[in-house]
Amino acid sequence: MKWTGESQACVSRATLKFPYKKEKRSVNYFFYQTKTKYDNTGDALINKALISELRKYGRVFANCSAYIPVEFLEELEIRKDEQIICKNSRQFALKIIGHALLHRQDNTYIVSGLGDIYGGGVKKVMRNVLSACVLPVYSLLGVKNVRIGRSFGVMTKAMQWSEALRGLFVNSYFVRDTQSLQRCRSMGISKVQLCPDMSWIYEEGTERQENASDVVMINMKGSTLNIKEQKYIDALIKKCKTFLERLEKEKNKKVHVLVAYQVSEDEEFSQYIYQRLKDEFDVEFVDTQMKLGDLRKYYSHCGYHLSNRMHSLLSGYKYGSLPVALIDVKNHLKIAATLKDCDLDEFMIDVFDEFPESKMDNILTNKSKLYRKITICEVEQAEKIHRILSREFDRGEEKE
Template sequence: MVNERLDNVSFLRLKTQFENVGDALINRELLRKISSYSEIYIDTSKAPIHFSEDVINLSGYNGTVKHIKYGFVEVIYRSISISLKGQRVYYFFLPSGIGGEKSRLSFATGTMINCAYRFMALFGVNFVHLGASYSGLGRRASALLKSRLRLTKMHLVRDSGTVLHLEELRLRCDGLVPDMSFGLYAKEPKSMDKDAIAFSFRVDRGEQERNSVENFVDGIVAQCSDEHPLLFISQVRRDDAFMRHLAKKYGHRPDVQFLKAMSIEETFDKYGRASAIYSNRLHSLLMGAYMGAAPVPVVDNHKDRKIISIFGDIGLAENIVNVGDLPEKKPRLAYINRRLCFDANAKLDQAVQAVFH
């Protein structure tokens, strides 16, 4: 890929779920894509050091990253100053899942931030949002997004369900782009022996979810022979307690492990042993699939529409199982189509290239 970085400068703010390895992954992949076309400034003032280092890992890629240490005020000052010098300046909103309603306080804060964005736009700063998904947006959340979209040069979302949701709200969408995690397919994963069954679940959406997930896992474990190691992997810190509980519950089996993943590469190492991954976390499924596991989304049809939509988009709808349906036998396991994943990575490249042309 041709390096066209000289005239472009991009800004990002690391303001996300710092406990979530999946969020680190998609932001790292966005940085890697941008780095071929632009010098990068990133606001790490709110981010823990370990998270920043995980995201800002451009090993093997073009470009370097300069740190913003004094927060949003410095972002505003530097972006405007650089734009006034004649360089093209871009501000990238982070790829993420956005849903629900905003409180009155969050709405007021968001309105002030949007005013700051409008001020930056007056001086030529271009706003870009690649790889977002939206669900269940309330009135205030929709109003904030509508205001921001007036400034946004390109707004590409990561699943067809989001496209429909934005159409219902009459909010602008410029098209689809694959989830940023498909940037992984720019390189092949390392090969590892696969003898284990992996599980990774969130249960932070109510007691009913916790009970349903535990019952489902009971059903799968009952069908696993003792020769299969069981890996209970947590890549989000609020999942630790439940995954540790499951590992302890099945501790009578010959080979059961609770594995706490703290970084992107560490997470890949843990999924590398798995022949299948059962999860209701999108990036647990996609990271496991990248490492060669068959991804099985275990979903609530109302709460996990993003996962349902993305797995439908990538041709793996047949792998989806409902968490409330206790399996009489293990679901049929299909592996991700790596050719489609290489194509998805190419589409990410094309989308980022389009931003800078």
């Protein structure tokens, strides 16, 4: 039979009348490693923020191994259908491998990395080496390994080598400050990129309103680089006293001080601070650890909070309290780098600065201006996070 151009055109037009079938798009599956410091409310905060964000891009399955405290998992609000119950990390790895074999057409990710890396004992190095032995298996199965939210401190040569070895099998590597970025590159991890700390997107979209209160919260750890030194402790207490004295002078009245803690190991040092301040100031000690559900309760009554804990500084402002970082700038590497990256140097006072009064007075005089500055910074940092995660995980439109 001879086909004419007209008949071909008719066939083409007729074909267009039939409904076409959309090609099914792939699904993102995120296997989330919940290994962290379980008694640290700041770690709970950043994990919860990232898990909430990942849900926008696919299904989350979290490691809920037996060694992870139930209370911590409850704080993260991990749903029943997101929990992978297993005895240990080995079983979690087998779950990932099994899933990848059954879902080759979809995107399977391992997401991990929130927190700090420093030091380098034999156990840490061996753990990295063992991890590097498993990661190639994931790669062969098409599983993408994403590490996000890391900070790098001072590490031994062996630890640096083991991190670089593991980094060979990571698809996307994100650190949260430029100092960590430089450390990674010096170790040979070339694919590393910057992504702001996840605390910037915690409770995003809720109202930010500066508190008019004069109450001051003090939330401190007693060490730098996990080393306790009396010289540092004395300098820290002295700066706390100086700040409180200048605030009381400005307000011409006694101010109320709350001494609290977000990390369980800080309880003893918080009691020590209370003892050092109680004879000179109106001080109250909060004798239970602040959990995520307590942050609004306490910070919403404070005008200022003095801290050397990063996620105290980057959470309290969400409830109206102005953060003041009393830190050892040389050794509190993570906080100093993060604040500098965000152009928030004004919020930072070095405990070894012999003449901190001008910085303190600037904070007291320009409280409202500084509060606006950090809330604007929050929006900017959150936008960066959204762009990065969208680029990394967005499945795009369905194909026709």
